Amino acid sequence: MEEKILLVDDEESILNVLSYALNKEGYETEKAYNGQEALDKFRIFKPDIVILDLMLPVISGYDVCKKIEDENVGIIMLTAKNDIVDKLLGLELGADDYLTKPFDIREVIARVKSLSRRCKKTSSASINNNFIVIDDFKIDYRERVVTIGGKELEFTAKEFELLYLLISNINIVYTRDQLLDLVWNMEYIGGTRTVDTHVQRIRKKLGDKYEKLIMTIHGVGYKGVNPYESRNKG
Numbered sequence: 001m002e003e004k005i006l007l008v009d010d011e012e013s014i015l016n017v018l019s020y021a022l023n024k025e026g027y028e029t030e031k032a033y034n035g036q037e038a039l040d041k042f043r044i045f046k047p048d049i050v051i052l053d054l055m056l057p058v059i060s061g062y063d064v065c066k067k068i069e070d071e072n073v074g075i076i077m078l079t080a081k082n083d084i085v086d087k088l089l090g091l092e093l094g095a096d097d098y099l100t101k102p103f104d105i106r107e108v109i110a111r112v113k114s115l116s117r118r119c120k121k122t123s124s125a126s127i128n129n130n131f132i133v134i135d136d137f138k139i140d141y142r143e144r145v146v147t148i149g150g151k152e153l154e155f156t157a158k159e160f161e162l163l164y165l166l167i168s169n170i171n172i173v174y175t176r177d178q179l180l181d182l183v184w185n186m187e188y189i190g191g192t193r194t195v196d197t198h199v200q201r202i203r204k205k206l207g208d209k210y211e212k213l214i215m216t217i218h219g220v221g222y223k224g225v226n227p228y229e230s231r232n233k234g
Contacts, residue, residue: 002028003116006047008038008064009078010057014101018051021105022112035059042068049074049115051099051108054090062093069094069156074115078103091184091194094156114185132167134226137210139164153205158183162195163202166214166224175221195221 005027007018012033019029030045032038035056042050050068054061054077065075077090080101090098097111130141136149144160146153155163162183166174174182176192184194199222203211215225 002026003049004028004030004045004047005112006030006032006038006042006045006050008032008035008050008056008061009053010034010055011053014053014078017105018108021109025109025112027112033057035061035064038064039067042071042073047073049076049112051076051078051112052095053078055080062089065090065093065095069158072157076108076111076115088194092197094158096158096184132164134167134210134213137206137213139167141168148207148210155202155205159198159202159205162198163214166222168224170224170226173217173220173223177221179221 005022007015007022007029008031009015009018010033015031015033019031022029030041030047032041036058038050038052038056039059050073052061052064052075054065056064061077065077068075074097075095076097076099077095078099078101079090096115099108099111132139132141138147139145140147141164146155146160146163162179165179165182176195179195180192199214199216203214206213212227213224215223217223
């Protein structure tokens with residue numbers, strides 16, 4: 001079955017180039033010229049990956065990103081700007097990767113293939129260690145569900161991956177750069193605000209009882225901890 005890619009840009013020439021190149025690689029593509037059209041086609045086309053320009057008419061790429069971040073889809077954002085703030089904001093809103101215009105079509109294809117492999121790896125995760133229980137806190141990796149006391153919590157795809165990485169590797173310290181690479185699969189791009197912002201959101205959703213599952217290692221990064229471990233052993 002062909003993987004589907006939704007291409008979103010208000011420049012027809014860019015869409016035509018992307019569509020032609022990706023079709024040659026065996027992908028099925030659909031085009032959208034503004035944010036609203038992107039959302040409409042997203043629901044019908046059900047893409048595996050979205051290549052999304054951030055500067056769109058009607059509804060911005062940022063808002064599109066926010067609306068689809070909880071869906072099981074990979075997002076590569078396009079931006080004409082070199083400002084690191086734009087890239088970080090896009091990543092914080094749920095994008096998996098970014099490309100700066102003008103881009104080399106060979107790089108686009110390489111990024112798409114890389115993201116596709118990561119998505120497949122995530123969806124076919126090992127059956128081992130996919131169910132974590134700490135007191136009444138539970139993570140079901142196969143269903144991608146987090147519950148506390150039986151109540152399901154809402155996490156974005158990246159929040160879930162970051163939480164699972166830390167909690168499934170208790171007491172292992174990760175630097176912010178390592179987390180950016182492991183969860184977003186990106187080299188350090190000039191700032192680690194993305195990681196810190198996601199940790200803050202996760203802690204807020206976990207609430208007072210479980211926010212301490214993620215410990216800050218000052219000057220280094222973060223690690224997952226189990227504050228109930230000694231009690232459970234007793």
